[in-house]
Amino acid sequence: MARRRRTSAATVVFFMLVSLIAFAAFVPAFAPLPSLSLHRSGPHGATYRSFKIDEDKFWKNSKPFQIIGGDLHYFRVLPEYWEDRLLRAKALGLNTIQTYVPWNLHEPKPGELMFEGIADIISYLKLCQKLDLLVMLRVGPYICGEWDFGGFPPWLLSIEPKIKLRSSDPAYIKLVDRWWSVLLPKVASVLYQNGGPVIMVQIENEYGSYGNDKGYMRHLVDLARGHLGNDIVLYTTDGGTIDTLRKGTVGRNDVFSAVDFDTGSEPWPAFQLQKLFNPPGKSPPLCAEFYTGWLTHWREKPAQTGANFTAAALEKILAKGGSAVLYMAHGGTNFGFYNGANTGGNEADYKPDLTSYDYDAPIKEHGDVDNPKYKAIRKVVEQYSEAPLPQFPSSIKKTGYGKIHLQRSTSVFGLISKQYPANVVVSEKPLSMEVVGQMFGFLMYSSDYSTGDDGGYLSIPKVHDRGQVYISCQSRGPEYAGVIERWSDKSLRLPVTHCAERIKLYILVENMGRVNYGQYIYDQKGILSSVYLNGKALNGWEMYQIPLGNLNEAAKLDPIIHLPHSDGMKFTSHKILSDTSEKKVEPAFYFGRFYIPDANQIKDTFISFNGWGKGAAYMNDFNIGRYWPSSGPQCNLYVPAPILRRGENIVVVFELESPEPNYSLYSVDEPDFTCGSTVKDH
Numbered sequence: 001m002a003r004r005r006r007t008s009a010a011t012v013v014f015f016m017l018v019s020l021i022a023f024a025a026f027v028p029a030f031a032p033l034p035s036l037s038l039h040r041s042g043p044h045g046a047t048y049r050s051f052k053i054d055e056d057k058f059w060k061n062s063k064p065f066q067i068i069g070g071d072l073h074y075f076r077v078l079p080e081y082w083e084d085r086l087l088r089a090k091a092l093g094l095n096t097i098q099t100y101v102p103w104n105l106h107e108p109k110p111g112e113l114m115f116e117g118i119a120d121i122i123s124y125l126k127l128c129q130k131l132d133l134l135v136m137l138r139v140g141p142y143i144c145g146e147w148d149f150g151g152f153p154p155w156l157l158s159i160e161p162k163i164k165l166r167s168s169d170p171a172y173i174k175l176v177d178r179w180w181s182v183l184l185p186k187v188a189s190v191l192y193q194n195g196g197p198v199i200m201v202q203i204e205n206e207y208g209s210y211g212n213d214k215g216y217m218r219h220l221v222d223l224a225r226g227h228l229g230n231d232i233v234l235y236t237t238d239g240g241t242i243d244t245l246r247k248g249t250v251g252r253n254d255v256f257s258a259v260d261f262d263t264g265s266e267p268w269p270a271f272q273l274q275k276l277f278n279p280p281g282k283s284p285p286l287c288a289e290f291y292t293g294w295l296t297h298w299r300e301k302p303a304q305t306g307a308n309f310t311a312a313a314l315e316k317i318l319a320k321g322g323s324a325v326l327y328m329a330h331g332g333t334n335f336g337f338y339n340g341a342n343t344g345g346n347e348a349d350y351k352p353d354l355t356s357y358d359y360d361a362p363i364k365e366h367g368d369v370d371n372p373k374y375k376a377i378r379k380v381v382e383q384y385s386e387a388p389l390p391q392f393p394s395s396i397k398k399t400g401y402g403k404i405h406l407q408r409s410t411s412v413f414g415l416i417s418k419q420y421p422a423n424v425v426v427s428e429k430p431l432s433m434e435v436v437g438q439m440f441g442f443l444m445y446s447s448d449y450s451t452g453d454d455g456g457y458l459s460i461p462k463v464h465d466r467g468q469v470y471i472s473c474q475s476r477g478p479e480y481a482g483v484i485e486r487w488s489d490k491s492l493r494l495p496v497t498h499c500a501e502r503i504k505l506y507i508l509v510e511n512m513g514r515v516n517y518g519q520y521i522y523d524q525k526g527i528l529s530s531v532y533l534n535g536k537a538l539n540g541w542e543m544y545q546i547p548l549g550n551l552n553e554a555a556k557l558d559p560i561i562h563l564p565h566s567d568g569m570k571f572t573s574h575k576i577l578s579d580t581s582e583k584k585v586e587p588a589f590y591f592g593r594f595y596i597p598d599a600n601q602i603k604d605t606f607i608s609f610n611g612w613g614k615g616a617a618y619m620n621d622f623n624i625g626r627y628w629p630s631s632g633p634q635c636n637l638y639v640p641a642p643i644l645r646r647g648e649n650i651v652v653v654f655e656l657e658s659p660e661p662n663y664s665l666y667s668v669d670e671p672d673f674t675c676g677s678t679v680k681d682h
Helices: 009-021 079-091 121-130 154-158 170-188 214-228 242-248 267-276 307-318 372-382 412-419
Strands: 051-054 057-060 063-065 068-072 096-100 134-138 198-202 233-239 255-261 286-291 323-330 341-343 350-352 402-411 424-427 442-449 457-459 466-473 476-485 503-510 541-545 588-596 605-608 615-619 622-627 636-639 647-655 664-668
Touching: 051 233, 068 079, 079 121, 079 323, 096 323, 121 134, 170 214, 214 233, 233 242, 233 286, 242 255, 242 267, 255 267, 267 286, 267 307, 286 307, 307 323, 307 372, 402 412, 402 647, 412 442, 412 588, 457 476, 476 503, 622 636
Parallel strands: 068 096, 068 323, 096 134, 134 198, 198 233, 233 255, 255 286, 286 323
Antiparallel strands: 051 057, 057 063, 341 350, 402 588, 402 664, 424 541, 442 503, 442 541, 466 476, 466 503, 588 647, 605 636, 605 664, 615 622, 615 647
């Protein structure tokens, strides 16, 4: 999904006029290659299932077909809710589901492949077929989608020499070939012509907003054809401008070029541009990302798009026979540590995404559809649907289980003392998280310095993304010194310790989500430069991994919450000192229990983090995501009912700063996006 600036209709028209003048200069010559898809007859005139493009239309089994679709990502919804959300999309009037395939979810470690649970893509696709929904599949290898690292597995960032992403770099291509040799044979079994629901497969994602390596794109097409055959419609998606289409399209007539553009822009000038990059008769108007809303970063006000405005813009496409795919039909949730991030004009202008991926979509994060946007879109779609729409869905029952009192388990210092010297990497210079093997979450860096630098200035030119700094003497525990953040280049004045011996320095670095779009997607995490004290580089580092599970990893929190309430380490007592405001800022684990007596009382809920600082939370060992109410706007984390269980339910919180004074959380029955006193407009 492109994070480009919203352009006006006049801009599109301008580019169109320019294109007509300079058409021959940049429009590729279309060689006489095979059709986008074949429509074949079997014995005795029997017709095979086919999906093809001809006469500037889509044809499904020899009949014209208008795609009225929506993105609904299987990896942002619990499998137990896949059918519920798909039925709500179907009741909206959609006939097609579009979804990305995130490489990082399926191959979290090199050669370690996962296709179970929330990663069971084939079951998801078969469920779409069961519900009579077609599928447009976006197989990457890059997907964007506000997903960590644009779907790339982070271990790519540990390879030396560095690989060049999204290019013809042989080292990168070799890894893509290996990944697709696993994924695409699975996809082949569910293609439409093979009896499955998949009518189209997207190559890469909005490549024209990033690069211009035609050799790379053509290699992907050849690779896809080799695994999927010649009958499937392959497509690319790019922004509806000359520049993005020129760079992002493949220039072959066996690959359909689709466009996307901002909601509210005049669609038909963009569709005319689209025609320039498809062979004659092979350009059915398709907006492959019709934006029903927008993403939201931490410290921003929630993005909102008017219901009637959105519906009216959609009708402009459908009324003249165009096709559209709602992005998003249902956003879902960035469970675990998989949220992505964006950057502004430079790498330091870093903007991580919320845990919620509600997206102001017609189907809300928690599945509700009783809202103006769902109703307005449904009313428009109903006019162009081939069959009567299903009954309007009922709301999902939600509940609040009330107050949950938490107990403190151990600080992060107590945790790493139990690991010492296991899970510790030693290096003269700081190493990135990826090199150390801590792909997500947190990494503790430790070094020491002489008392001659007591009370000096600490600077880290490149920290990704947020480092909490502590100093310690052997005679007393760590003292909070402050925070150094990626988006601020300020140095930090360290407190005076009056230590009689060398001073220990700790920096707990949080990976807040890798950049998923733009020129800075090669986004390693951790400390990526030297650390300077009074202008001198500190050497001799220990790096401690923090064992927190991600979405596709088994969380092993039971040992953590049963650690004694102690901050002891092998080499210090680690009593946390107060900072200047006399408020303890201490990374620590907390856990609590609540009970659900009967199975019929298990319902969706939300955990309110009002009064807490910043951190990550787990419910019954499932990573429900990050919270940061002081920055906002998200106050509550969504907890789907399938995570809960009859009897005892355990919530574990890794709080980076300060817990709520009473160590209390609340289970409530609705979302809340009103937190944060410094939120800013988009």
